[in-house]
Structure formats: C-alpha cells, structure tokens
Amino acid sequence: MxxxxxxxxxxxxxxxxxxxxxxxxxxxxxxxxxxxxxEAGQTYGLVGESGSxxxxxxxxxxxxxxxxxxxxxxxxxxxTQIKQKKxxxxxxxxxxxxxxxxxxxxxxxxxxxxxxEPLKSFGVPNKIGAxxxxxxxxxxxxxxxxxxxxxxxxxxxxxxISQYPFQFSGGQRQRIGVARxxxxxxxxIVADEPVSALDLSVQAQVLNFMKKIQRxxxxxxxxxxxxxxxxxxxxxxxxxxxxxxFVELGTTEDIFNDASHIYTKRLLSxxxxxxxxxxxxxxxxxxxxxxxxxxxxxxYYQQDGKRLRAYDLQQVTxxxxxxxxxxxx
Amino acid sequence: MxxxxxxxxxxxxxxxxxxxxxxxxxxxxxSINRGEVLALVGESGSxxxxxxxxxxxxxxxxxxxxxxxxKLNDNELIGLTExxxxxxxxxxxxxxxxxxxxxxxxxxxxGDQIAEAITVHDKQSKEVKNRVQQLLLDVGIVDxxxxxxxxxxxxxxxxxxxxxxxxxxxxxPDLIIADxxxxxxxxxxxxxxxxxxxxxxxxxxxxxxxxxxxxxxxxxxxxxVNVMYAGQIVEQASVxxxxxxPKHPYTRSLLRADPSDVNPGEDLYAIPGTVPALNDMDHSKxxxxxxxxxxxxxxxxxxxxxxLQKVNAQxxxxxxxxxxxxxxxxxNNEEQV
Ligand SMILES: Nc1ncnc2c1ncn2[C@@H]1O[C@H](COP(=O)(O)OP(=O)(O)O)[C@@H](O)[C@H]1O
Ligand SMILES: Nc1ncnc2c1ncn2[C@@H]1O[C@H](COP(=O)(O)OP(=O)(O)O)[C@@H](O)[C@H]1O
Ligand SMILES: [Mg+2]
Ligand SMILES: [Mg+2]
Numbered sequence: 001m002x003x004x005x006x007x008x009x010x011x012x013x014x015x016x017x018x019x020x021x022x023x024x025x026x027x028x029x030x031x032x033x034x035x036x037x038x039e040a041g042q043t044y045g046l047v048g049e050s051g052s053x054x055x056x057x058x059x060x061x062x063x064x065x066x067x068x069x070x071x072x073x074x075x076x077x078x079x080t081q082i083k084q085k086k087x088x089x090x091x092x093x094x095x096x097x098x099x100x101x102x103x104x105x106x107x108x109x110x111x112x113x114x115x116x117e118p119l120k121s122f123g124v125p126n127k128i129g130a131x132x133x134x135x136x137x138x139x140x141x142x143x144x145x146x147x148x149x150x151x152x153x154x155x156x157x158x159x160x161i162s163q164y165p166f167q168f169s170g171g172q173r174q175r176i177g178v179a180r181x182x183x184x185x186x187x188x189i190v191a192d193e194p195v196s197a198l199d200l201s202v203q204a205q206v207l208n209f210m211k212k213i214q215r216x217x218x219x220x221x222x223x224x225x226x227x228x229x230x231x232x233x234x235x236x237x238x239x240x241x242x243x244x245x246f247v248e249l250g251t252t253e254d255i256f257n258d259a260s261h262i263y264t265k266r267l268l269s270x271x272x273x274x275x276x277x278x279x280x281x282x283x284x285x286x287x288x289x290x291x292x293x294x295x296x297x298x299x300y301y302q303q304d305g306k307r308l309r310a311y312d313l314q315q316v317t318x319x320x321x322x323x324x325x326x327x328x329x
Numbered sequence: 330m331x332x333x334x335x336x337x338x339x340x341x342x343x344x345x346x347x348x349x350x351x352x353x354x355x356x357x358x359x360s361i362n363r364g365e366v367l368a369l370v371g372e373s374g375s376x377x378x379x380x381x382x383x384x385x386x387x388x389x390x391x392x393x394x395x396x397x398x399x400k401l402n403d404n405e406l407i408g409l410t411e412x413x414x415x416x417x418x419x420x421x422x423x424x425x426x427x428x429x430x431x432x433x434x435x436x437x438x439x440g441d442q443i444a445e446a447i448t449v450h451d452k453q454s455k456e457v458k459n460r461v462q463q464l465l466l467d468v469g470i471v472d473x474x475x476x477x478x479x480x481x482x483x484x485x486x487x488x489x490x491x492x493x494x495x496x497x498x499x500x501x502p503d504l505i506i507a508d509x510x511x512x513x514x515x516x517x518x519x520x521x522x523x524x525x526x527x528x529x530x531x532x533x534x535x536x537x538x539x540x541x542x543x544x545x546x547x548x549x550x551x552x553x554v555n556v557m558y559a560g561q562i563v564e565q566a567s568v569x570x571x572x573x574x575p576k577h578p579y580t581r582s583l584l585r586a587d588p589s590d591v592n593p594g595e596d597l598y599a600i601p602g603t604v605p606a607l608n609d610m611d612h613s614k615x616x617x618x619x620x621x622x623x624x625x626x627x628x629x630x631x632x633x634x635x636x637l638q639k640v641n642a643q644x645x646x647x648x649x650x651x652x653x654x655x656x657x658x659x660x661n662n663e664e665q666v
Contacts, residue, residue: 049515049516049517049518050515169603199372199373199542200372200542200544200583200586200587201372201582201583201586201599201600202599203586203588204586204588204597204598204599204600205599207588207597208596208597208599211596226515226516227516228516229545229587229588229589230588232588232589232593233588233589233591233593233597234588234593252593266517267516267517269520270516270517270519270520271516271545271589272519272520272523272543272545272546272548272549273545273548273549273589274544274545274548274572274584274587274589274590275548275572276548276568276569276572276573277569279548279549282549283524283527286520286524287524290521
C-alpha cells in the first residue's frame with residue numbers, strides 16, 4: 001500500500017471575538033491535534049456527532065480552510081496551506097462532494113457548465129481513472145465529450161447538460177456533484193454527508209454508485225457521516241471523532257467488534273437495530289453505556305475548561321488505536 | 330381489554346393545486362389503541378404529514394378537502410370548525426414536530442411557553458409554575474429552573490426537542506402525534522429522545538402516532554406499523570410481523586435498500602423511479618408496482634381491491650402481488666435515477 005495523504009498534528013482553531021474592541025478572546029478548537037494517513041485506493045469513514053469537527057477536517061484536506069498548525073502532505077510533499085495546494089494543482093487530485101448539493105451547485109449555471117469547470121481549470125485527462133494523468137487537453141471539444149461521458153457514468157441522460165440544478169431531485173443533484181468531483185481523475189474524494197438528506201431508496205442509488213466508482217477507478221474515499229450504519233457499509237477503515245479529537249481509529253471490524261472507547265460504544269449503542277427482538281436488550285445496554293459515559297469521564301477524557309478532551313491515541317493492535325490514558329492500562 | 334383511541338375510516342385528502350383538487354391521501358383506514366405506538370412509515374411525499382395534519386385539523390379549509398371519518402375517543406374530528414378543534418389540539422392531542430425551532434416562539438422564555446400551553450386561566454399561579462418545572466423534569470431536563478429562563482436559541486437541538494415534548498405533554502394528552510421527531514438529531518440524541526417518548530408512553534398510557542421514514546426508528550419504537558406509499562396504506566402489521574415477515578413489494582424493497590442489514594460486498598436495492606406526482610396517481614391500482622421493472626403491464630395495471638388482504642390476524646397487505654412477488658436476481662442498479 002502506498003501513502004497518498006498524511007495529516008500530522010492538524011489543528012484548526014476558529015477565533016471567538018468579544019468585548020468592546022471585538023478582540024479575539026478565545027478559540028473554538030474545531031480540530032485539535034489530529035494525525036492520520038490515507039492510503040491509495042482505500043476507503044475511510046469519519047464519524048462523530050455534529051460539531052465534532054468532521055467538516056473542518058474535510059475542508060482543510062481539500063483546501064477550503066487553512067489549518068492553524070500541523071501539516072498536510074500529499075505524496076510526501078507539503079500542501080498544508082491553500083497557496084501550497086494551488087501551486088501544485090492539488091485539486092485535480094483531491095475533490096469534495098458536499099451534503100447539500102442544492103447550495104454547492106451554482107443555481108445560475110447549467111449542469112454542463114458546472115461539470116466542465118474543473119476540466120477547464122485542470123484540463124481533460126485522456127482517460128478516466130484515479131490519478132490517470134497523461135496529456136491533459138484544454139480543447140473545448142474534449143471538454144464537451146468528457147462532460148457527456150461523466151454524465152453517463154453517473155447515470156444521467158445527455159440532455160442534462162443544458163438543464164439547471166433546480167430541475168433535479170436531491171439524488172440526481174448528488175450524482176451531479178459526484179460527476180463534477182470525478183472530472184479531473186482525482187486520487188481522493190472527500191464526501192461530506194453525501195446521502196444524509198436523501199430518502200432510503202435514493203440513498204441506496206447514490207451509495208451503490210459511489211461504491212462502483214471506488215471499485216472501478218481505485219479512488220480513495222474519505223466518507224464523512226454521522227451515520228455509523230452507512231459508514232460500515234461504505235468503508236474499510238473508520239475514525240471516530242469527538243470535540244475535535246480522534247477517540248478511536250481502526251478497521252471497520254475493529255470498531256464494530258472491538259470498540260474500546262466509551263464514546264464509540266455510545267455511538268454504536270445508539271444505532272437503531274432492525275431486529276425487533278433485541279430492542280429491550282438494546283435499550284438496557286444503551287442506558288448502561290450512557291451511565292458509564294457520564295460517570296467515568298476521567299477514564300476517557302482530560303478536562304479542558306468545560307470541554308471533554310480525549311487523550312492521545314494509543315496503539316492497541318496493528319490496525320487499532322484508542323484514546324485512553326496510557327493505552328488504558 | 331384494548332381501548333380504541335383514534336379511529337380513522339376512509340380518510341381522503343385533496344389539495345387545490347392550480348384550481349383543481351388533487352388527491353394526496355386516498356381512503357386511509359387505521360386505528361390506535363390507548364398505550365399503543367403506531368408507526369406510519371414511507372418515503373418523503375407519501376402522505377404521512379398530510380394524514381397527521383388531518384387529525385390535528387391543520388389543513389387550510391379553503392384549499393383542502395378532507396373526507397371520511399376520524400374519531401378521537403368516539404368524537405368526530407372531520408368537519409369541526411377552527412374553534413372546535415382548539416378544544417382538542419394541545420389538549421387531548423399533543424404534537425411533536427421535526428423542527429422544534431420553527432414551532433417554538435423565539436422571543437419567549439421556555440418556561441413561559443410551557444405555561445402558555447397549560448390550559449388554565451391564571452398562567453402566573455404557583456400551580457402552573459410547579460407544573461412547568463415538573464414537565465421539564467419529566468422530559469429529562471434536570472436543571473429545570475435555569476432552562477425555563479432561557480430562550481429557544483440558547484438550547485441544543487436535543488434540548489429543544491425535549492421542550493417540545495414537555496409542551497406536548499402539558500395537558501396529559503390521550504394521543505401524541507410525533508412527525509419525524511428525531512430526523513434532525515444526532516443518533517445518540519435520537520436514541521435519548523426515543524427512549525423518552527417510550528417512557529412517557531408507558532407511564533401515561535397515551536397512544537402515539539409516530540411518523541418516520543426511518544425503519545430503524547420503527548423497529549425500536551412501534552407496536553404496529555402502517556407502510557404508506559403514494560397516499561395509500563400498502564401494509565399494516567404488528568412490528569414483529571412487519572420485520573420478520575414483510576409482504577408488500579414496497580416494504581420488502583425498503584428493507585433491502587437499508588444498508589444496516591446488507592453485507593458491504595453486495596449492492597443495496599435501489600428502488601428505480603420516483604413517487605408519482607399527485608396528478609398522476611390512479612389509486613385504483615397498486616401504484617408501487619410501476620417501480621418494479623420486471624413485472625408485466627397486466628400485473629402493474631390490474632385494479633386492486635380497496636380492502637387490504639389478510640395475511641393473518643396481525644397482518645394485512647394491499648393487492649395480491651405479494652403472494653407471488655420475488656426480486657429478480659441479480660439486481661441491476663446502474664441505470665436508475
Ligand atoms: N467558520 C467557522 N467559524 C467559527 N466556528 C466554526 C466555523 N466552522 C465550524 N465552526 C465550529 O467548529 C466546530 C466543528 O464544526 P464542523 O467541522 O462543522 O463539525 P461537524 O462537521 O462534525 O458537524 C463546531 O463547534 C463549529 O461550530
Ligand atoms: N398544502 C399542500 N398543498 C399542495 N400539496 C401538498 C400540500 N401539502 C402536501 N402536499 C403534497 O402532498 C403529498 C404528500 O405530502 P406529505 O404528506 O407532506 O408527505 P410526507 O409527510 O410523507 O413526506 C406531496 O406530494 C406534497 O407535495
Ligand atoms: Mg459537518
Ligand atoms: Mg412529512
């Protein structure tokens with residue numbers, strides 16, 4: 001396996017201003033010292049409750065936010081700041097799909113124009129596939145051709161080209177977002193809650209189709225979601241995030257079969273199960289986990305003002321990392 | 330002995346759209362007993378909220394035709410005037426919506442809003458104050474004193490939903506209607522709110538109409554389930570029957586679209602097509618069958634009896650296709666939007 005992106009000690013703080021001079025009086029530690037590695041062709045889930053810092057990590061990764069400190073490396077090259085990313089045309093390799101395609105697709109542009117945008121900036125690769133570069137063409141005819149090809153891949157008819165975002169349903173707009181993300185042959189797609197706003201039947205279409213792209217084009221995925229059920233289905237590796245920190249990191253099996261941090265257990269116990277016969281037992285278990293979460297916080301967290309701050313991750317097996325003081329011993 | 334609380338018979342609703350009435354709900358029959366949680370499930374646009382609004386008398390009478398019968402404790406609700414409805418709403422029927430922020434008054438302290446909901450004349454009385462504190466405690470808000478002095482925007486989404494539930498409970502309603510009560514919440518908060526609703530239901534022996542698009546929520550909460558598609562009920566069963574022995578093609582399709590039960594190596598079942606538009610619904614057919622590509626036109630267009638077919642005493646299904654329905658394998662998921 002080869003390393004694609006490495007994040008080292010990433011911190012993203014947002015200033016809180018107050019008082020007469022509107023001075024910075026405090027910081028929101030949206031991301032508070034997080035490190036991890038994304039390998040080529042692998043899929044990762046990033047899970048946590050709202051406000052835990054997931055989107056902020058995604059934005060730093062694709063270059064929509066400048067980190068406060070720490071490093072982001074792409075194939076060993078430093079791309080921490082937005083201008084470093086721009087200098088190497090980083091966004092031809094790393095793209096993002098947003099939750100709300102309604103607001104991320106420009107309402108005044110046609111679907112054709114929207115998908116063509118990244119092709120015009122980075123050129124049209126001569127073949128579709130992760131990282132496949134070759135000679136990139138800037139010819140209009142090649143752009144048009146590729147837009148049609150991309151629409152076909154995401155299962156939308158050619159006439160879509162001249163239509164506008166409002167003419168499409170949520171699921172279709174999500175496909176358009178994916179087509180745009182796919183245009184430049186990225187090596188990594190960051191998908192931020194891409195199906196959270198969709199009905200089950202439409203969610204199934206979008207998930208199947210993202211899986212297919214992952215398989216066919218060997219693209220790495222960072223799949224951000226608050227829904228552990230969806231992440232379990234979509235990814236091989238999962239990071240659990242709470243208050244800007246990673247509390248647990250492992251393979252999907254590590255997380256689902258051997259969860260060790262109370263916060264992970266809490267998230268797992270909250271997933272509604274379709275097994276009706278288990279529901280009383282689950283309710284009892286959920287109460288037990290909830291009690292442990294409130295009563296044994298110092299086992300799992302340092303106090304940082306009023307906020308719970310998870311310990312640094314400790315390695316427990318080759319693939320599994322947990323944020324426990326001294327590794328929980 | 331089961332005590333029937335809500336009894337809906339042949340409830341149909343049509344909205345006036347561009348000068349013409351279009352049917353959004355067609356002949357819905359269901360009943361809820363005291364102490365029962367009845368889940369109404371289906372994808373968005375299927376008519377769930379339209380049904381709830383009919384029970385609560387919230388449709389605009391100039392733009393909406395509501396027909397059939399809805400009885401609460403044997404009293405007919407359809408045809409009541411706005412003032413007559415006021416005797417039920419918030420009194421014998423409590424309501425919880427998806428987005429508490431839009432149902433709470435942003436300019437009013439939480440405590441005052443709950444007091445306002447309590448139907449006595451002197452809102453400032455000691456008795457009302459105590460009741461407000463008790464209601465907040467009942468919904469798991471321990472620092473009730475402090476919270477009652479706060480405004481809605483100062484509370485988290487989960488706390489706001491608790492406040493909505495306190496308001497819904499203010500007058501010890503017989504029936505609670507919860508329309509997507511946890512859809513906007515994180516899973517852990519959802520679990521807490523669902524547990525709270527369950528606790529209240531057991532303690533107060535209220536009936537609950539729980540509306541959701543989430544099968545997990547249904548499995549966690551419901552005693553009985555009604556699956557709705559395009560304004561009609563297609564399956565009606567006890568919760569065990571519905572999950573262990575689903576019959577209608579729509580129910581079975583939904584269950585196969587849910588990733589929580591599917592092995593990551595397999596594709597999910599993506600239901601092709603979309604719910605038909607209101608002006609394109611012929612309710613004499615089983616409208617879901619249009620979304621089953623391998624059925625022939627004769628089956629898809631066959632007229633369907635208005636009566637649900639009996640599977641057993643706890644289980645009824647629309648039409649007859651369920652008797653022979655099978656998924657075509659392997660499922661082709663690629664050409665669908
Ligand atoms: N632009 C911003 N300015 C100030 N605070 C922000 C900004 N963006 C996010 N935050 C805060 O940072 C924290 C993490 O937010 P976010 O990354 O959006 O979390 P998530 O995606 O997990 O819900 C939250 O407390 C949020 O309010
Ligand atoms: N006031 C209204 N006027 C016109 N159409 C409406 C109105 N309310 C709902 N509808 C339509 O009725 C159908 C059912 O809607 P709704 O009951 O809100 O579905 P659900 O709650 O299951 O998502 C939808 O097609 C919706 O657009
Ligand atoms: Mg987010
Ligand atoms: Mg609704």
